[in-house]
Amino acid sequence: xxxxxxxxxxxxxxxxxxxxxxxxxxxxxxxxxxxxxxxxxxxxxxxxxxxxxxxxxxxxxxxxxxxxxxxxxxxxxxxxxxxxxxxxxxxxxxxxxxxxxxxxxxxxxxxxxxxxxxxxxxxxxxxxxxxxxxxxxxxxxxxxxxxxxxxxxxxxxxxxxxxxxxxxxxxxxxxxxxxxxxxxxxxxxxxxxxxxxxxxxxxxxxxxxxxxxxxxxxxxxxxxxxxxxxxxxxxxxxxxxxxxxxxxxxxxxxxxxxxxxxxxxxxxxxxxxxxxxxxxxxxxxxxxxxxxxxxxxxxxxxxxxxxxxxxxxxxxxxxxxxxxxxxxxxxxxxxxxxxxxxxxxxxxxxxxxxxxxxxxxxxxxxx
Numbered sequence: 392x393x394x395x396x397x398x399x400x401x402x403x404x405x406x407x408x409x410x411x412x413x414x415x416x417x418x419x420x421x422x423x424x425x426x427x428x429x430x431x432x433x434x435x436x437x438x439x440x441x442x443x444x445x446x447x448x449x450x451x452x453x454x455x456x457x458x459x460x461x462x463x464x465x466x467x468x469x470x471x472x473x474x475x476x477x478x479x480x481x482x483x484x485x486x487x488x489x490x491x492x493x494x495x496x497x498x499x500x501x502x503x504x505x506x507x508x509x510x511x512x513x514x515x516x517x518x519x520x521x522x523x524x525x526x527x528x529x530x531x532x533x534x535x536x537x538x539x540x541x542x543x544x545x546x547x548x549x550x551x552x553x554x555x556x557x558x559x560x561x562x563x564x565x566x567x568x569x570x571x572x573x574x575x576x577x578x579x580x581x582x583x584x585x586x587x588x589x590x591x592x593x594x595x596x597x598x599x600x601x602x603x604x605x606x607x608x609x610x611x612x613x614x615x616x617x618x619x620x621x622x623x624x625x626x627x628x629x630x631x632x633x634x635x636x637x638x639x640x641x642x643x644x645x646x647x648x649x650x651x652x653x654x655x656x657x658x659x660x661x662x663x664x665x666x667x668x669x670x671x672x673x674x675x676x677x678x679x680x681x682x683x684x685x686x687x688x689x690x691x692x693x694x695x696x697x698x699x700x701x702x703x704x705x706x707x708x709x710x711x712x713x714x715x716x717x718x719x720x721x722x723x724x725x726x727x728x729x730x731x732x733x734x735x736x737x738x739x740x741x742x743x744x745x746x747x748x749x750x751x752x753x754x755x756x757x758x
Contacts, residue, residue: 564588
């Protein structure tokens, strides 16, 4: 890793009340969010998280990595469209609103109304990257009307068929529901990413990339980085509660599948009731290269597991970032890494006789 964007907590506002927000966060957090929606985050939450975030930035810079930060915004301002109005949220998680593919940065069409203008805080950075030669794309801005959300939605119980709050009214997706390994992307369909969103990205990227879906057994799926995390070429960390390893895509047949250890419990009562994330946040690590991995100091089980698997874990504190929707992977967006674009996954088997459609891969993209 050579350059990364790290989020900010300045101006953070508790998300405005909406069913698509409440269905994606733990019950205690959802109750508090409903009562305090649109209010500024209290200092008791911001202070410890800010201290840890500053130390994390120091760590990255000490490792020689260029760190970029979004502009400071007041997310308490109300905004709207002809169909709805909302206050904002925060810029704590740049991983959600932008997707980096090669020399292209894609602004994503997110499903939470409070995040509608979130990328405005990154416009200074985006314009700088554009002037330096990057391609800058914005996916179709969603309407986010009631037609996108199933008014009869309820969280499926264990054993019930999976269902999602999103309809297929229009394409929506968070970038954090995707993770890339060279020319292959892996995605989980979720309560913020629908089938149309996955199809939009697949068509936009074209034949130079393959998009594979990872089936999640999580009853409230949102973001792949606590489900399926590539750590190095041929090595992937998976959540044993959410992933059936026998149903992983065929492209991963030659990969080593590493089973995440049970997360260490959180003793801090305030953190337990204010976290916007599930217990598997221990998997939300930041991979620096094929060897070094930044992981939460509290989760000693994950640190020991990384060592057993041949990695060098770098312990760091970011436990108090959970009320702001993430940890190391969520809080960052890596925009430049050394290396060449490669294929790390097995190509699909031919689907027909020689000369028939699907019998050979298409030409690779330029660059």
